[in-house]
Amino acid sequence: MLEAHGIRVALGRREILHSVDLRAAPGALSCIVGPNGSGKTTLLRALTGDARHDGTVSINGRDTARLRAWELAALRGVLPQAATLAFPFTVTEVVRIGLRAGDAGEHAEIAAAALGRVGLAGYAERSYQELSGGEQQRVQLARVLAQVWEPVTEDGPRWLFLDEPVSSLDIGHQIEVMQVARDFADAGGGVIAVMHDLNLSAMFGDRMLCLSEGRIIAEGAPGEVMTDATLSRAYRCRVRVNAVPGEAASFILPHMAQAD
Amino acid sequence: MAVASDLGRGMRHGDRLARARALHAVFAALLAAVSLTSLGIGATGLTLGDVLGALSGAHALEEIERVVLYDIRLPRLLTGIAVGAALAVSGALLQGLFRNPLADPGIIGVSAGAGLGAITVIVLGGSVALIPSGAYAVPVAAFLGAWGVTFGLYRVSTRGGRTSVATMLLAGIAVAALAAALAGVFIFMADDQQLRDLTFWNLGSLAGASWVKLAASGPAIALAIVAACTLGPALNALALGEATAAHVGFEVERVKTLAILSVALGTGAAVAVSGGIGFVGIVVPHLLRLATGPDHRALLVNSALCGAALLVAADTAARVIVAPAELPIGILTAILGAPVFLWILLRRRGLVDL
Ligand SMILES: Nc1ncnc2c1ncn2[C@@H]1O[C@H](COP(=O)(O)OP(=O)(O)OP(=O)(O)O)[C@@H](O)[C@H]1O
Ligand SMILES: [Mg+2]
Numbered sequence A: 001m002l003e004a005h006g007i008r009v010a011l012g013r014r015e016i017l018h019s020v021d022l023r024a025a026p027g028a029l030s031c032i033v034g035p036n037g038s039g040k041t042t043l044l045r046a047l048t049g050d051a052r053h054d055g056t057v058s059i060n061g062r063d064t065a066r067l068r069a070w071e072l073a074a075l076r077g078v079l080p081q082a083a084t085l086a087f088p089f090t091v092t093e094v095v096r097i098g099l100r101a102g103d104a105g106e107h108a109e110i111a112a113a114a115l116g117r118v119g120l121a122g123y124a125e126r127s128y129q130e131l132s133g134g135e136q137q138r139v140q141l142a143r144v145l146a147q148v149w150e151p152v153t154e155d156g157p158r159w160l161f162l163d164e165p166v167s168s169l170d171i172g173h174q175i176e177v178m179q180v181a182r183d184f185a186d187a188g189g190g191v192i193a194v195m196h197d198l199n200l201s202a203m204f205g206d207r208m209l210c211l212s213e214g215r216i217i218a219e220g221a222p223g224e225v226m227t228d229a230t231l232s233r234a235y236r237c238r239v240r241v242n243a244v245p246g247e248a249a250s251f252i253l254p255h256m257a258q259a260d
Numbered sequence B: 001m002a003v004a005s006d007l008g009r010g011m012r013h014g015d016r017l018a019r020a021r022a023l024h025a026v027f028a029a030l031l032a033a034v035s036l037t038s039l040g041i042g043a044t045g046l047t048l049g050d051v052l053g054a055l056s057g058a059h060a061l062e063e064i065e066r067v068v069l070y071d072i073r074l075p076r077l078l079t080g081i082a083v084g085a086a087l088a089v090s091g092a093l094l095q096g097l098f099r100n101p102l103a104d105p106g107i108i109g110v111s112a113g114a115g116l117g118a119i120t121v122i123v124l125g126g127s128v129a130l131i132p133s134g135a136y137a138v139p140v141a142a143f144l145g146a147w148g149v150t151f152g153l154y155r156v157s158t159r160g161g162r163t164s165v166a167t168m169l170l171a172g173i174a175v176a177a178l179a180a181a182l183a184g185v186f187i188f189m190a191d192d193q194q195l196r197d198l199t200f201w202n203l204g205s206l207a208g209a210s211w212v213k214l215a216a217s218g219p220a221i222a223l224a225i226v227a228a229c230t231l232g233p234a235l236n237a238l239a240l241g242e243a244t245a246a247h248v249g250f251e252v253e254r255v256k257t258l259a260i261l262s263v264a265l266g267t268g269a270a271v272a273v274s275g276g277i278g279f280v281g282i283v284v285p286h287l288l289r290l291a292t293g294p295d296h297r298a299l300l301v302n303s304a305l306c307g308a309a310l311l312v313a314a315d316t317a318a319r320v321i322v323a324p325a326e327l328p329i330g331i332l333t334a335i336l337g338a339p340v341f342l343w344i345l346l347r348r349r350g351l352v353d354l
Helices: A040-047 A069-075 A091-097 A108-117 A133-147 A171-186 A198-204 A228-235 B002-011 B017-039 B048-056 B063-098 B110-124 B137-157 B165-189 B192-203 B211-229 B232-238 B242-247 B252-274 B280-292 B296-321 B329-347
Strands: A002-011 A014-024 A029-033 A054-059 A076-079 A159-163 A190-194 A207-212 A215-220
Touching: A002 A040, A014 A040, A014 A207, A014 A215, A029 A040, A029 A171, A029 A198, A040 A054, A040 A159, A040 A190, A069 A076, A069 B242, A076 A133, A076 B242, A091 A108, A091 A133, A091 B232, A108 A133, A133 A159, A133 A171, A159 A171, A171 A190, A171 A198, A207 A228, A215 A228, B017 B048, B017 B063, B017 B280, B017 B296, B048 B063, B063 B137, B063 B211, B063 B232, B063 B252, B063 B280, B063 B296, B110 B137, B110 B165, B110 B192, B110 B252, B137 B165, B137 B211, B137 B252, B165 B192, B211 B252, B211 B296, B232 B242, B232 B252, B232 B296, B242 B252, B280 B296, B280 B329, B296 B329
Parallel strands: A029 A190, A029 A207, A076 A159, A159 A190
Antiparallel strands: A002 A014, A002 A054, A207 A215
């Protein structure tokens, strides 16, 4: 179980998050949605211990503020919204950074398997810096997956924190990556994902939290959160759920990829 | 294609660590060869054959030859090894810490800080209250100077876990200028003997090497290199940014503190015995990264070995080129290193996003 109570974060003079409470169960994929600047990344950074915050966060009943970096690393992996790489590592070498304990060769299979999982099987020897943005994003995901390769260990479930895991991916890879998160949850791990794509969140997520101006304004099953009223209020534009436009331009829904 | 498939297997699907580690032995052999050559070359007629004979016990040396070998060439060789290794490892560490291949103890002012510390002690030591003098005071002061600059630069150029290269380079220039100005004040105050000592700082040379100085600096350098070599995995993770390094389990603040301390210790001690020898710290790690990849677990060890070999080779060349006089070694390393620096800059202009 992941529990957060009274999370307040102030950056500079402004309070970005106003006393947010959050619970997430292992075995479920929880999506945090909300407009730009609503505090999604900040909330995720508070949950992972990167942002200074008031309030408490506990994972599997252990207060994260009291855990050392390496203890936390064994418990959860974090995919940041953006990543840079300072030196010309190969794809495999980047993934292996997630395998801290693994030395030469020992966990080579995990690195290879993680790359296969995100659809980059043939990319092991490529230079990371010469990949496209979407490919780089998937390499980073492979690194995070390698870090928490077994969704459940004897210490309990492990957790994935993903900040916009599909933001620069094409629709095929969006579905592939969401399926990775789904499988991780189905195997008993917990997943918290910050998402902009409401369709994918509704399709793959078990729970949805809608953040607006530093507060959670709705939470529950995707069907409960994705209402005309909530979304229109959060995103400040008139949206309608489950309605087909009249003669408007063509549209595509990822849902059809899973229909038979 | 036996060679190609060998390399392929060494790569282990994009993992260059095994190959980089296999090169430790090659570089160690290179260092040994360069060292022996250096022992056999110099102003007196003592040759490589004599040295090998003496070391294996087959050939007895005359008194004067013994002095040349054991009290002049050997301490100079060991000093060269220590200084070369310290500078190259400090460079690799700084580059990992600042996440940029342009960081170098000479370029960003760490050496200048160390030099200022040393000059302060040389000129004021013993005569001004609270400033000590002696063989150990110089390296300690150099360490403090190097530490102050490295720590200050990192604080100034890093905001929220991101390091600005432009700030780092420009602040380094300012620090070096300030150190030069303060050094100028001391030079103005110095007497003739001190002036001779000070000139040596500006050019950089191993000519002043002695067992006494080596005893003061050698252990510090050894400690710095050992500490540095434990940081390999952490620096790899740091290449992905401070936040990611923490996410994969490193205590980032501790890693940074340790890196800064070992840079200060290594550079401080190196500058204390040899003055301002530049560019070793940028050339060696950069070429190694091209050859074997940026994995710090192998890079730091290889940098130590190659830095030592490069400096000993350069020192030997400096003694041969204009014999019986000798060229200050700092001139040689600058002639070699400055073009490499420019080359890195031109190849990857994006590094300095001014
Ligand atoms: N370092 C910072 N200093 C001050 N304010 C910040 C800082 N980082 C973010 N903010 C502010 O905090 C608010 C929330 O930012 P956050 O990054 O959490 O948004 P987000 O919901 O992740 O947005 P996006 O969808 O664009 O990723 C924004 O108004 C932003 O301007
Ligand atoms: Mg965000």
